[in-house]
Amino acid sequence: MSGNIWSALATQAKQQGSLRQAFADDPSRANRFSVSACDILLDYSKNLIDDTSWALLQDFAQHSPIKTALNSMLAGDKINNTEQRAVGHMLLRKADLSSVSLDNGLAIGKCEVSAEIIACKEQMANLVSQLHAGDYLGFNGQVITDVIWIGIGGSLLGPQMAVEALTPYHCSPVQVHFVGNIDPVVVTDTLAQLKPATTLVCVASKSFSTEETIQNALLVRQWFTDHGADTAAINQHFWAATSNLSAAAEFGIPAQHILPLWDWVGGRFSIWSAIGLPVAIMIGNDNFTQLLAGGEAMDQHFVQTPFTDNMPVILALLGIWYINGFGCQTQAILPYSHYLRLLPSYVQQLDMESNGKSIKADGHSVSYATAPVIWGDAGTNGQHAYHQLLHQSSLIVPADFILAITPQHQHKEQHQRLAAHCFAQTQALMQGKTFTEAYQECLAEGMDSEQAAALAVHKVSAGNKPSNTLLLPTLSPYYLGSLIALYEHKIFCQGILWQINSFDQWGVELGKQLSKPILQALQGDTNQALDSSTQGLIQHFMQRYTLNMQR
Template sequence: MSSTVWASLKQQASTAISLRQEFAQDPKRAAKFQATACGIHLDFSKNLITDSIWQSLLKLATQSDIQRKAQQMQQGDKINNTEQRAVWHMALRAEAGQPLLLDGVDLEPEIAQCRSQMASLITQLHQGEYLGYQGQAITDLIWIGIGGSLLGPQMACEALLPYNQSPVRIHFAGNIDGAVVSDVVKGLNPATTLVFVASKSFGTEETKQNALAVRQWFTDNGADKAAIAQHFWATSSNIKAAAEFGIVAEHILPMWDWVGGRYSLWSAIGFPVALQLGMAQFEQLLAGARAMDQHFYAAPFEQNLPVILALLGVWYINAKGCQAQALLPYSHYLRLLPSYVQQLDMESNGKSVDVDGQPLRLDTAPVIWGDAGTNGQHAYHQLLHQSALAVPSDFILPAKVSHELTDHHHRLAAHCFAQTQALMQGKTFDEAKAEVLATGAPEAEAIALAPHKVSPGNKPSNTLLLPELSPYYLGALIALYEHKVFCQGVLWNINSFDQWGVELGKQLSTPIYQVLSGQKESRFDASTEALIATFNQFRNS
């Protein structure tokens, strides 16, 4: 980041700002700090910024590499420098028929062929034409994956449940906890169940073990090798490993090394979503994301939604010292969005070295957390309102809903807007005291109780309004957060597209498993040795 601009921002960060005063002194503040794109409206007026701070942040963006790096990403340069890979998930949502040249090869036919395979299988499943090994139509799909191979499709399926057009029920299995697979297969009939194994390497431990457990469930119920081949599909780049598992080549949809797991919803990883919606509505999901791509590349920074969110995030993390961000969707169907963005943001930008491997001098990536409103209001909003911590929050609300309980939605929206208002303005001691006195309480009681009712306010938030939670607007919303994460990675000069930190725990788990399963003797640190001993004691008692 530009040292001159950043020095100015750090200096401005030390000056106290009263959001109450800013709104009182500037009647145009709400109009100034808002932007709309792809139908999504962003109100960012309740942030701890002044005109001067905002202009400095925009200058920071202008002097950064955002435009150049975005162009490199778009043209297929290997901006994932540690793995020497292009970052090309946007190609998966490009206009049909558009040439997609990567290293001189047009990948559009390959992407179109994958989409065609998905469409053909979905048509068969929707029409009851895909039959199981006992000649019955498929009624259930088990999707086995983890991380990006599961979080995206599971979140999108939940979000778009009102658009369901499929007679096939979808079940997700990710965690290696045996209870997951056990619960998923309970009550299902293998003769009417299709299984999809989603793993780029076909070697991810959790996915592989769950796939083996489901395959065993099939064989325990009389399925032979031919039945396994009939019921199992995969999306993977390791054709050999999938074939050794028993999946025939024509049942393997491609995965590409230029698509990271957490950016793969737009590929065959999105099959459960396409199955649920039908291909026409899945195309709308892609269209919404494509529209946000076009906005990101074309809009000036001051009206560019991903850039705006990225700059505000950098401001809070690096200038104001905030270490967390709350993602608060006021929509039951978006309740998995915080988990999805956790991976998208924290796995992408949770780094401590720059693109050249040099130690960073600043923090990157907040701790993302949240849940659907209004549930959080009766849980952690207490901390948001009254603690000394400042937790920047994104509130997300669709204006139109699929159900007919209009009054419920008006109340939900009222709570959403009230929370952002309360976080911004708070409640002073005098206001709290007057509130207690209004109940008829004596002066001494009001003075004693008022401090407990004070909320400091000045807590920042963004509000994102969607016309409705449709495939199009969900696609645009997801792409908005993708591009925000990219911009912040550029501002911090880090590689947002590798995740080497995920590997260490995996590597260390193997020898521990070998000890727990009796394959070797224990040779670990004292704490791990003690935990293993106690674990075995509990299991054997």
């Protein structure tokens, strides 16, 4: 594909017609623009595409290096070129590791990687079994009843989302509590509910230096000390998921309590690793295996299916179509499931941290937009909030509607109502409401022609607003695994098409670096060179803080 693809997309976007008319002209449109993978149906017929634009997008994919990059990832090449790391999260959900060929530059060959992954899974499974059986005892012999999971970003969002999503599969006598934000009220509010003697703590940080995670871990460790726990007791109650064994040991976590992480697994892709331990605790080992199996099934679909029917590729192309053809800047993730209400936040990090870049992998600047702003909430709550903007604003906001066909409850009519709302929103976004329809509606309500005309103009919805609908058979561990992997692969494809590295996140580092001199200034060091705004904010903060603390 030539370098003129971006202008070609923009030109073609201007020629798209009415979706309402497209459905009227082609009764088979929904069948032509639908695909299934892992028993998940994707209906993408309500998108602003026709045969010409879709052929252009498919040609873009066919002439792209997606397949080459995928093969490089599977071969263990260091496709994360800025950090000189392989990308191997797909290995973690493989049931058969005999074909693993990862070489991450640390003299770890296929046999060693397979052995390490298997050993980690066994270590996790043994811990889960002990906790479920009540065999894991605290420092005074009491059974562990609660686990505090301390992490942030990819070490928190994935397991927290999955634990919430799979609530009907909870089978654990142990409750998991998530702590992420450095705001100390998160820790203190959590600890207020618990007892040290019956609480296990897991510190999740690949580097074991993430400030928020370590500071929260220190507060929790102090809580143990304040309640009379000695070093041996703390050793009994603390675990870690990390690749920095020495730092974890220095913190006081024994080697046998350290679950390994590897530099070839990025945080936002790590739910399949030891970062998934909270999920395994809450849903059990067998169900966690099903989560991995669902992810692997989507992997197989992605690797084996031609691009014309490849669900991740299709979603990737549609996203690029709206960002680079229509100039859209946001995308809504709208799960019609209360249990999936954290999915938008999870996809937000997965997408924006991966592809929110302005530099290509080769170091040159991009001349086009990349990742969208991801947002959303569970339906039907959003219908009474931001759906007004989706329907009647001048903005085009592509949206993914996600619904499980079979619910985890027996309230058939309520679930039918939920489904009706989901399908109605996609239909309304597609077809809108014309002035004539609104006018006739007002007349039918008893208004005279003048009243009807005055009100009808406010009831008009332009329609032609795009959406995808994803139907899952049910919200089970298997299908959740497939759904997560689907979004992972979509984001990978878009990164390749944009020629960026989806697996680093250097932009995250700047704020962390700048926080250090600011903290020193807040602690009384007046020698920090700061801009006038930051200096003023610090002075105002310290004046009020000191005054308020003295009261």
